[in-house]
Amino acid sequence: MKHFPRPRLAMEMIESCMGKTLFGDTHNGLFLAAPRRTGKTTFLRMDLKPALEQQGVHVIYVDLWSDLDGDPGLIIADAIGKALANTNTAFNKIARNTRLDKVTIPGVSLGFNRPDQPDTITLTDALRAMIEAAKSPVALIIDEAQHALTSERGRNTMVALKSARDQINAPGLVQLMLIMSGSDRDKLLHLVHGNSSPFFGSQVGHMPELDQNFIAFIAQEIEAVRPDLIPVDVNTLFRAFQLFGNRPQLIMTAVTDAISPLASTSERFECKVMDEALLRQKRDEDEMKNGFLALTPLGQAIIWRMLEMGENFRPYDAAALDFYAEKTAKKPSIANVQKTIQTLRDQNHPMIWKSAMGEYSVSDAAMHRWYLKKAENGGWPPTRQGENNA
Template identity: 30%
Template sequence: MPDVSIFHRPKLAGQLADQILHTSPTSASPSGVFLAAPRRTGKSTFVREDLRPALEAKKAIVIYVDLWADRNVDPSELLAAAVRAEMGEHANAVAKIAKGFGISGGKVGGIDFSLDRIGIGKDVTLAQALGALSDEIKQPIVIVIDEAQHALTTQAGMDSLFAMKAARDELNSSAHFGLRLVCTGSNRDKLAMLRNSRDQAFYGAPLVPFPHLGEDYIDWFCKHVGLPAALDPAAVFELFKKAGWRPELLGAAADALRFDFGIAAGDVPSRFAEAVDEQIEGATSETLRVVRALTPLQTAVLLVLAQSGDNYRPFEAATVEKYRESLTAAGEPAESAAKVDVPSVQAALQALQEKSLIWRASRGVYALEDASLREVLLDTGSGADPAAPAQM
């Protein structure tokens, strides 16, 4: 029986699975499919609980890896570990590799071969390992990489993406049984870096906005919420939109009411609406608390980055002048603004990374860590154009 503690989306999962596995000479899907959705809107849960089972129901082997599972581990190693784990389930594929390369090591399934020799810069490439796996299972393989943009943060991570491209090209030939890549990410701009440029591994792959949860989810939520009185789905749906389509905010609001043992049934709808507003305000306040603890220059750099988006060039003269204008607009002394230079900007960017406010690709491209931060900054007036009259 399905788990009633999780809202399932079988129709969407089936549609996506069909498209992912679809083979057509006019389709770019074999290049990989990219699904973008804001963080905490249910994307990862859907991938694990719905999409993976739907792909497996269509006789595909699914290898899932979350590149945010351990941010202290290089993304390339997380990806290689996921491939090794699947290989460990197929002794004949391991035997084929061991025989072909004459490698000995730890015992795996009675075979003299150590799986830790598979990976970037190892004895056995990811393409070779996946090729052997494809020949053994005679089924399509789907590799799902959650938070795939994190691979761009290290050179080894970027190399692993090209290794996946090599494996994809090989396994989609007539000699094997197919490989599909599904990359998900919480920031559309960062995810697009994987497929917008000709020098990226998945140039031209489809980038699909992941559908947010809708009214059917709200109907399910209201049915299972378990409060002393029923909630009106139409009213809750409006609250859900206000909460940025984030189910965890509705859940947290419901929890607040569950532990209010003196609440009257007639007060439940209004108190639930208040609790959702409190959750939204709390999430925004925590973000702003971190922002307001920044140094003036760190704040200026963050605001200019938020305003510039894809056009952000951190060290150009024009950008440095924007930092100075932002400092002046915030009331900083003219001599402080005049001291802004490339080394001080580098230090500010490093500090913002350490505070998890910005993200840096290995090639020096910067973006906001969470795309919702820009909206928070602009909504509160903190992100006003530094060239405009001061609003502070």
């Protein structure tokens, strides 16, 4: 299917990042949260990046999930280093002035394979030289930015970027734009909340999800290739899309299967898509329920506390230990809590995420949405078939 463009949203973000809006703090950094597979990365790469470039901005894009085994600090450093190396004028200016071999960040280095030139410069100086040489602002887009906090190098890199922003930008003149996205708002909040956070004081916004306009776009594409299906029931498709969690890939797969020549013609394809959406929702919820019920009583209590407290979760404080004792009928030792948390982190599909600063959250943001839904409906905690809720 063709790409569904969102140029208006891209321009609104750019104007905000450039400090052209009356209110707001996004010129100090734009932090966007959106659930996984809802079109966030596609928007960043296909809409925002080209729109920035059309405005004359030099864009560096980094996806921290491109290499989950690599250190996120080094991944960011490598992207900046390659951008500098590819900007010949900037590289020549830096090399001439500093005899550059590396750009340094505490615990991170950007190598340029210039062993004959051993001097180094800071990340701030490298970005400033790049801006001056390109005669344009630089935008650094970091997708899944919360992953940077899983290593000390990654966190140091974030601190260095905040310092670079403060030194390069001036009131009314934004030369370095920082745009960071994440698929888990609670994790992304660790970048901006708390005195030790790299971007303390900034806010995490919710990236607008694909809406009825996206479904209308799909309907138009269907009607163009299948006139026999006119008119497409966009209302039913949109309800199905919401059940799919606003995930475009899932509804497109369901639509493709439903309008296939091999599909049954006993009912409208929109009804088939809705049936698939309901089935997918039940499968997802059953998977989370079964995963939760498979945990030990202490494991369940820890996850429950984590879901309930969100960013305020503290695994070992007195209130948490009392909570575990209430749910398991036995007060655990801190050592047992530590061991259980580590086990939940070491699973093939880890249930707990931990930052380099010792902050915790559930690994899958969908679990938090599932918890809220169950709690609102009086269905928490989940139970095995035939049991009553506690």
